[in-house]
Amino acid sequence: MGDILVGTCSWxxxxxxxSGWYPKGQRDAExxxxxxxxxxxxxxxxxxxYALPQERVSRLWAERTPDGFTxxxxxxxxxxxxxxxTAVMPDGLPPDAGDDxxxxxxWARFAEAVAPLRDTGRLGSVLFQFPPWFRPGPRAEQMLARTARRTEGWPVAVEFRHPDWWRPGQAEATCARLADLGMAAVAVDMAQGLPASIxxxxxxxxPRLAVVRFHGRNTSWGRGSKEDRFRHTYDDDELSGWLPxxxxxxxxxERVHVLFNNCCGDASVRAAERMSELLREARSSV
Structure with missing residues (x-):
């Protein structure tokens, strides 16, 4: 039985x-x-x-977390x-994805930035969340193949935001292709019944990793502000339904990462705390 690690999509x-979740005296970056x-x-x-990470910052992350943190x-x-x-591109380079x-x-700057996490065993995965218009087809296949070449030797997880990837008749092929490329699949919890619902x-x-990202179940997904899209408080029934x-x-x-992305106030950390409790209770009752 693999390990189940629970956390949030941002700290x-x-x-x-x-929100006040961080106590006084511990609200600076460290x-x-x-x-x-x-x-x-x-x-x-x-x-x-949103912006290319920096090697110096990743090194500080590694120094400020215990061994085994991911x-x-x-x-x-x-x-x-x-x-x-353009403002977030390195050295004033234009954001022209067609320019090799x-x-x-x-890619070189990104690889340099995550190196301290890889070197200290703290890099669980690099998450490639592809856009909603990224749908199955030849162009997507080329992009996935290029990504696999660029990330050879890295732990990689892929989240598709176009529902066709996981429709009946396509899901098996999607899993097989990710397996061929050595990429972990990302499952999501979100509101159902919407055009963009996964x-x-x-x-x-x-076989090394699976990731589940809990986006909340707000029906404003795909429109409105960030607060509108992600505002959701998970109740025990919703969380318990995921335990099996x-x-x-x-x-x-080998490992499952469970990450809460309902990032409004302290909703994500409270959901992660409760999911951790429910998992512990389930293990103790076996």
Whole structure:
């Protein structure tokens, strides 16, 4: 049975910092991470999607967390085909994804930045969350193949946001392709019945890792502000409903990362705390 690690998709989200979850005296950058790492074994670093991470910062993360702590690092927007602002590009390079020279420079900077986490055994995965318009087909296949070549030797997890990847008739092929590329599959919990809803599947692409990201069940997904999209408080029934599925995943892979992305106030950390409690209770009752 693989390990199930529970955490959140950020420890620096402004709403979380304002919520009061961090105690006085531990609200600076170092204090927040140390406090978080005392309570959870895994976290997703999402700031690296918005701007290229820095090697110096990753080294500090490694120094401020205990052995065994795990970071999932979200891939920079340009590397997943998302629009990217010139202001966050290195050395004034244009955000032209069709320019191999620009991509070479960005990939090199990203690899340099995550090296301290890899070197200290703290890198759980690099999360490639592809955009909603990234759908199955030849162009997507080429992008996945290029990503696999660029990340050879890295732990990689892939989240598809176009529902066709996990539709009946396509899901098996999606799992098989991720397995061929050595990439872990990301399952999601989200509101169902929307045009952009990802089916509630728990795929396995890599026997080393599976990731489940809990986005909340707000029906404003795909529109409105960040607060609108992610505002959701998970109740015990919603969390308990996942316990058999998480145990099933843990029976197929070495590790399962369970990450809460309902990032409004302290909702994500409270859900992660409660999910951890429910998992402990389930283990003790076996």
């Amino acid at each position: 620096t989200d402004p709403a979380l910092v304002r 204090g927040r991470l140390r406090y978080y790492a005392e309570r959870f074994p895994v976290v997703e670093a999402d700031a690296s999607y 970071f999932d690092v979200k891939a920079f927007s340009l590397l997943t085909g998302h629009p990217t602002r 020279g620009v991509l070479d420079a960005v 089916p509630p599947v728990t795929p396995v692409g890599d 599925r998480l145990r099933e995943l843990a029976g197929q892979v």
